[in-house]
Amino acid sequence: MDFSFNETQTMLREQLSRYLRERYDFVTRQEMLALPGGRDPGVWKAFAQELGILGAAFPEVHGGLGGGAVEHMVIMEELGRAIAVEPYLETCIVGGAALLAAGGDERQALIPGIIAGDVIIAFAWAEPKSRYNPARIETRATADGAGWTLSGHKSVVIAAPYATHYLVTARTGGSLGEAEGVSLFLLDAASRGITRRDYPTVDGWMASELYLENARAGPQALLGAEGAALPLIDELLDRAAAATCAEAAGAMRRLHELTLDYAKQRQQFGQPIAKFQVIQHRLVDMLMEVEQAVSMSYQATLRLDLPAPERARAVSQAKAKIAKGARALGQAAIQIHGGIGITQELAAGHYFKRLTMLESRYGDQDHHLARLEAMMLAEAA
Incomplete structure (x- = not known):
């Protein structure tokens, strides 16, 4: 099997590698971790505006470069070499795939914001007792006339302290562990009813415990069909x-x-x-x-x-x-x-x-x- 990269992928790797080597060395990373929030927001903006890598794997119709999983892999390898504390995985890989799969003009309108570096998404799927099982969740979402009300506790949500949106899993039906009844929501980080407890992880990242206490979300917050998101x-x-x-x-x-x-x-x-x-x-x-x-x-x-x-x-x-x-x-x-x-x-x-x-x-x-x-x-x- 041919594992060689094409010209665009090679250029993407070289461009990101050069940037990280010159402007994200170990000493600079340590200085960034000491900043309020544990990161330098200018780096994320540089990824978007100087390097253009945030759109590497998005379709061209949304302003991306038309790449895919291989482009994600190339970028993640280089971020791993620099142990960079940038939320590319949460925002571009997980968040981007969720928005593309959900469809809808209102949801996909966020994609240009991701590419521009204005939107950061945190994936809130784990709970204290879930143990890697996305169906074993206790967070509940209830529909009402104006949208949805969510209540529950999401643990170790990486990038939550500085995210603009949270991708949240919740039950709209069924019982603990059942495949049916699991739904996926995209919530604005400023939504009423969401509180955070922020902390640094052992490797320098920032994470949060998210507490949803009758958090309000509009009808458009639901991604895909209700109860069929697993x-x-x-x-x-x-x-x-x-x-x-x-x-x-x-x-x-x-x-x-x-x-x-x-x-x-x-x-x-x-x-x-x-x-x-x-x-x-x-x-x-x-x-x-x-x-x-x-x-x-x-x-x-x-x-x-x-x-x-x-x-x-x-x-x-x-x-x-x-x-x-x-x-x-x-x-x-x-x-x-x-x-x-x-x-x-x-x-x-x-x-x-x-x-x-x-x-x-x-x-x-x-x-x-x-x-x-x-x-x-x-x-x-």
């Missing part, structure tokens, strides 16, 4: 998991490079530790994990537009393998660096923290292995 939500989660795989592959490659450079500089017994055979073996093992992560990320990305069973199988295979590989690589990197590897001053520890978060984001290894097992048993039956 297949779309499953697709959004698979696309998010595939993007997470690409981000992890980029972060793993950069952490391997940092570890190799350190091993060449660190002196022990009068020579660089990179000359010790045990360290060389460990570095080769790390490189193998990187290459396998890239290959699995490609596999998942190229199958995102296939029927749901094939898509789910490819995504779970990739996520399970990369979750395991990211942990092994991260631990090896810290061991080679020694105690300095977990200090705030060295980049390696920050990559390790990000990989630790990505390992469980949108499903950890155990979850995706169990999902694969369930699919295999269903096929056998």
